[in-house]
Amino acid sequence: MIExxxxxxxxxxxxxxxxxNLKIEAGxxxxxxxxxxxxxSTSIRFLATLLKATRGEGIVNGHSVxxxxxxxxxxxxxxxxxxxxxxxxxxxxxxxxxxxxYRLPKSKRKQVIGDVLELLDLGHKRDDYVNGLSKGMKxxxxxxxxxxxxxxxxxxxxxxxxxxxxARVEVKALFKELRKMGKTILISSHIxxxxxxxxxxxxxxxxxxxxxxxxxxxVYKRIRGNRTVEVRFVNNSDVGMSVIRSSPYTRRxxxxxxxxxxxxxxxxxxxxxxxxxxxxxxxxxxxxxxxDPSLEDVFMMVTKGLVT
Numbered sequence: 114m115i116e117x118x119x120x121x122x123x124x125x126x127x128x129x130x131x132x133x134n135l136k137i138e139a140g141x142x143x144x145x146x147x148x149x150x151x152x153x154s155t156s157i158r159f160l161a162t163l164l165k166a167t168r169g170e171g172i173v174n175g176h177s178v179x180x181x182x183x184x185x186x187x188x189x190x191x192x193x194x195x196x197x198x199x200x201x202x203x204x205x206x207x208x209x210x211x212x213x214x215y216r217l218p219k220s221k222r223k224q225v226i227g228d229v230l231e232l233l234d235l236g237h238k239r240d241d242y243v244n245g246l247s248k249g250m251k252x253x254x255x256x257x258x259x260x261x262x263x264x265x266x267x268x269x270x271x272x273x274x275x276x277x278x279x280a281r282v283e284v285k286a287l288f289k290e291l292r293k294m295g296k297t298i299l300i301s302s303h304i305x306x307x308x309x310x311x312x313x314x315x316x317x318x319x320x321x322x323x324x325x326x327x328x329x330x331x332v333y334k335r336i337r338g339n340r341t342v343e344v345r346f347v348n349n350s351d352v353g354m355s356v357i358r359s360s361p362y363t364r365r366x367x368x369x370x371x372x373x374x375x376x377x378x379x380x381x382x383x384x385x386x387x388x389x390x391x392x393x394x395x396x397x398x399x400x401x402x403x404x405d406p407s408l409e410d411v412f413m414m415v416t417k418g419l420v421t
Contacts, residue, residue, distance in 0.1 A: 114139040114266060114297045115160065120169035121321075122155050129155045130321040132169070137299060137314070139265075142292050144308035145301040147318035153301040154194060156318075157270050160299070161191040174266055187215075190259035194271040196251045199243040204235065204254060207243050208261055215262035229257040233287070249280035256287065267291065269300040285311050339364065340384055341404045345372040347397035356390050374404070 115137040122130040130152040137143045145153050158164040160171050162182040170177065176184030199207055205226055212222045230236045233253045238246065246254065252272065259267060273281045288311050292298060302308055308315065309329075316326035325332060346353050350371050357363055362379040377383060388401050 114141070114174060115143075115299055116172040117156065117160070118170045118172070120156065120159060120171060121167050122152075122159065122164070123167045128321055133318075133321075133323050135316060135323060135326060137297065139297050140292070140295060141314055142288065142298040142300065142312045144312035144315040145299060145318065146303070146308065146315055147301075148303055151303075151318045152321040153303075153318060154270055155321075157191075157268055157299065157301055160185075161189060161268050162186055163191075187262070188264055188266050190262070190264040190267045192255050192259045192267070192269040192272055194274060196255050202243050203239075204230070204241055204243060204246075205239050207254065208258055211258040211261050217262065225261060225263075229260050232260070233257045248275050249277065249283075252276060252280070252284065256284075260291075265295070265297060267296050267298045267300075269298065271302055272300060273302065340377045340379060341374060342377060342384060342387070343372065343374050343400070343402050343404055344391075345399040345401075347371075347399045349394075349396045352394055353391055353396040353398070356394050356396065357387065360387055360390065362387065 115135075117133045117135040120130060120133040121128070133152075133156060145157070147153050155164065159166055160173060160178060162178055162185050166179065170179055171185075172178070173185045174188035176188060178185055202210070208226045208229065209222055212225060217225060227236075230239055233256055235250070235253055235257060238250060238254075243251070243254065252275075256269075256272070259269075273284055276284065288298065288300070292311075300308065300312070312329060314326065314328050315332060317324045325335070327335075344353065344357065354366070354368060354373060357373065357375050358366060360377070362377040362383045363375055364378050365376040367374045375387075377387065379386075384403065388398070391398055391401075
């Protein structure tokens with residue numbers, strides 16, 4: 114559904130994107146993760162036909178980005194990272210403007226506008242002026258215009274940037290609903306936690322290079338050479354800490370009064386063995402739970418070269 118083939122972009126002597134190869138299947142929600150300046154927006158703007166490549170190609174919904182940009186534009190709903198200025202334009206007029214741009218027949222425009230306003234919970238703002246909306250409402254409106262021509266592919270550049278926590282939760286719920294509707298979604302963010310519970314796959318990019326990508330579960334598995342376990346003690350915590358620190362698998366320990374978080378370089382068997390050693394030494398353990406790595410953990414490990 115979305116594919117980058119040897120894509121690269123230079124600005125003079127500066128290489129913004131090296132040589133990007135990426136394939137996103139239909140129905141996926143793909144999270145493009147990286148710090149500011151990593152090359153996310155450059156890649157996204159190319160896929161949205163807003164930027165010419167120095168080299169390489171892109172395919173969106175079967176259309177070539179370089180050879181058939183109009184076909185791509187009909188297939189894509191693009192949400193930029195900055196909302197434009199539309200002084201003196203009401204919400205419904207803003208959406209009508211984009212409906213005309215996408216050549217929707219006049220007979221259908223009123224119904225389409227009503228539908229997207231309802232989907233985005235903006236019906237009560239229909240006659241408000243765009244420049245008077247809050248940041249969160251503007252983000253919703255920008256999403257509404259992205260959907261006005263019912264595209265199969267959505268490309269969203271930092272869509273939750275600047276939103277308050279409540280608005281972020283609401284927007285993420287909307288992403289999940291759009292995926293249920295069959296949309297293929299490419300979403301970029303440097304806020305990793307924003308993508309952890311809504312994306313099916315992720316790609317980590319830094320300095321114009323794609324360091325790792327794939328289904329979230331597969332990415333997690335690839336970094337699980339080091340396991341993180343949280344241990345809480347009922348008593349004998351001193352003995353428990355001694356057992357943990359003396360384990361050949363232990364690499365790092367962060368201790369509290371009656372608990373610790375330990376990083377182990379081992380597999381499932383080694384984790385089970387550590388628990389057995391604690392029990393053998395009569396350490397009463399209240400809980401012994403492995404902690405899955407967060408997206409922040411994944412990002413830091415990949416960008417530091419700790420996993421490939």
